[in-house]
Amino acid sequence: MTHGDAPAGDIADGTEAKVDLSGYERVKQELVMPPFAPKHEQVATGKPKIVEIDFTIEEKKIQIDPDGTEIVALTFNGSVPGPMIVVHEGDYVELTLKNPETNLMEHNIDLHVATGALGGAGITTLLPGEEALLRFKATKPGVFIYHCAPEGSMTPYHVTHGMNGIIMVLPREGLKDEKGNSLSYDKLYYITEQEYYVPRDENGNFKSYNFAGEDFAEWVDVMRGLIPSHIVFNGAVGSLVGENALKASVGETVLFVHSQANRDTRPHLIGGHGDYVWEEGSFNNPPMKDLETWFIRGGSAGAALYKFLQPGVYVYLNHNLIEAVELGAAAHVVVDGKWDNSLMEQVYHGPIRN
The missing domain is CATH 2.60.40.420 (Cupredoxins -  blue copper proteins)
Structure with a gap:
């Protein structure tokens, strides 16, 4: 059976049964x-x-x-x-x-x-x-x-x-915690981790192509080696930094939805946490709480809810640090608001004291 063939007995084209959509x-x-x-x-x-x-x-x-x-x-x-x-x-x-x-x-x-x-x-x-x-x-x-x-x-x-x-x-009825209490978010950011397998020429430079499919044979050869040339967020290196950084304010709760269609990944928010995490993606399951890093299986998506408590620049990344730093799987979240010394305070910074 090819992808273009419906399974035997399939009624997806509506020829054998009609769905009553009245009232929708x-x-x-x-x-x-x-x-x-x-x-x-x-x-x-x-x-x-x-x-x-x-x-x-x-x-x-x-x-x-x-x-x-x-x-x-x-x-x-x-x-x-x-x-x-x-x-x-x-x-x-x-x-x-x-x-x-x-x-x-x-x-x-x-x-x-x-x-x-x-x-x-x-x-x-x-x-x-x-x-x-x-x-x-x-x-x-x-x-x-x-x-x-x-x-x-x-x-x-x-x-x-x-x-x-x-x-x-x-x-x-919306999102719930493990006790059935309602959860909500002020903002939602959608991050997809994407890997590429760009072929190189005889000098080691990335090759370019003019039309879809032109790179098929060479791309598949690289792909079979299982070593990506790039691992990025939302399509390109640096797509979610600088002017395109994600924004939030102290006191806001943000839902981060993260997917990887092909490889495993490990999202982490430097300076923050996953207050509530649906690591496997199912909202029928109670969320895990207070995670430092969570695991997204290849071919799936997950969601993490976090309330920002301090201002500053947070780095949201794949905590395979090689993939984040060397290949591009990182984003920034810029948070404005007032600093809370009760959560963190620089007590001293200077020369070593005797």
Whole structure:
């Protein structure tokens, strides 16, 4: 069975059974660029909805490091990662996926939250110039990845060219702690860790290519060595530092949603903690508390909630420090507010005292 074939007896095209959608309100989700999440309710009001999502696949050149290294990225809606989707448990997601005729490659989408047909990949495979409309019910609350999943080597090739993102399914009553008390956040930042396997020329310089798929054979050769050339946050080295650093204020609670579609990673907030952490991504499970570093399995997403108590620059990074410092998996969070000496105070700094 290929990804383009629905399993035997599948009714995903609606020809054998009809779903009663009467009573569902239709809403259009206005997607935004990472690291931000679309406008959403933390606690659902009203009945479950049909949430309409539009994805257009773009094959485009992007720069991935300050040295000017470029790749022809494969993207959902033009960004690496793709936009975050946010719905509530019990909602339907109605996703329109378009592969414009100007593209060169076949694409689809596998949503880890969806049930059946290879997460939707089995019924969304598109040649250039085609589109598909997929509807699925969000039955599992949590954070989940989505990614392109063609056959064979094309799956890791597409994922490592940027074609992945996150869907968050909130419980209808919102997030809860281990005792069932409500938890909320003032801001949400969405971070996807992305690795690349850029081939080098005979002089050791990164090669460049002009169109999608041109690098396929050489990229796969590097990929099979399992040693990335870059490991970055949100598409490029330094994408979340400087003018693009994440912002917060003392007293604000921030939800960090972190994914890695292919490799394990270990998020850590230098100077802060994970007050509440859904390490495995499921909001049905009680969160762990007060973690220094948490573990995100390859092919999954997790979430961590932290209330900032001190101002300053925090470094949010993969605590494989080689991958963070040498390859690019790091971000900054700039927090404003008043310093609290009861939490930390510089008592002395100067020459060694006898």
